[in-house]
Amino acid sequence: MWLERTKWMLANIGWPIAFTFWCQVMVVLYAANGEISQLALYYFQFLWIIIVCSYFSASFTPPERCSLVDDDDKKSSLEGFCEQCNYRKPPRWHHCRRCNQCVHRMDHHCPILQLCIHSGNHKYFLLFLLWPLQMAIFTVYNGYYDFWKTIKSAYTGEILSNTEQLKGTGVSNAVMVGFAALYLLKNQLPNLLRNQTLIEESRETTTYDLGSWQENVKSVMGSWRIAWLPISMEVENESKRK
Ligand SMILES: [Zn+2]
Ligand SMILES: [Zn+2]
Known part of the structure; x- marks a missing residue:
């Protein structure tokens, strides 16, 4: 019982705290040194907010x-x-x-989020992979020099300052996050285009293809207007009715 509770706590509280801390370190380090523009700083914060929103929407939408x-x-x-x-x-x-x-x-039972990925939260789960991938690309774009310097120092023995070490580690984290997201999206995206879940892909012969990939994507993500945001289709339909 305590093991289940600890896993739940780590998945729902520990993970977002660690992620938030990492994003904040990256933003503070790059902003403090004036290495990124004001616009990039806002974009960094937008990514951070939208990832946390996607995470909580995925976690707290029950089947x-x-x-x-x-x-x-x-x-x-x-x-x-x-x-x-x-x-x-x-x-x-x-x-x-x-x-x-x-x-x-049901798509699968996610061991990281400690819950099922289903019709209600599949969209948020996908956003929770797509936006961190974008965050990883953006971080690597802004800090590839620090990443390169960290790798080089392992060979040359050059001693880096604390800030350089932190930035190098931060960008290395981004690389790992990017690869992890890509690895999971490798199966998720083809299924999204076919309106199919991982379970259906492995077990079922019935196809739920709606005729075009656009319709298949919309059936999970909502209209193009809200597809990239953690807004549910019900909220969109409700606002249309008003
Ligand atoms: Zn049952
Ligand atoms: Zn489950």
Whole structure:
């Protein structure tokens, strides 16, 4: 029990604190030395805010509950029957043993966020990969010289100042974040274009392709206007109705 709680705490509190600290160090170091323009500084902060918002939106959007109950027909149709929940699942629902419930459009149970990626938070999860990738590219763009200097010092034995060491480590972190995001996006993006989840890719023969990649992307991310922001489609529909 305490292990689960510790993992939850690390995933939901420890991780954002560490990330925020890293972003702040990068911003302060580069801004204090006047090495980035005012515009770049604002962009850095925009990225930092949007990543934290995407993270919290992904973490705190619970999966919807399946409303179906006992099905009389269940014995004759065991296909799609969930033995743990004791009902016949509608299409695109999968049982997650870690969450102990059926989850709509379940992609996978994320060990880093300690939750399921499903229809409600898939968009935020993707943003949580795309924006940090952008942050990593931006950081490397601004600090590649420090990164290079850090690598070179390992060979030449040159002693770097504390600031140089911090910047070198910060940019190395950005490189790692960038590769980790790319690694996860490698599977996520082709599936997004096909309106398919990781589970469906591995297990199902049914296709949910809506006919064009644009429609498939919109079905997860919302209209192009809000696709890149951590705003839910319900909020957009609500504002249209007003
Ligand atoms: Zn179930
Ligand atoms: Zn789960």
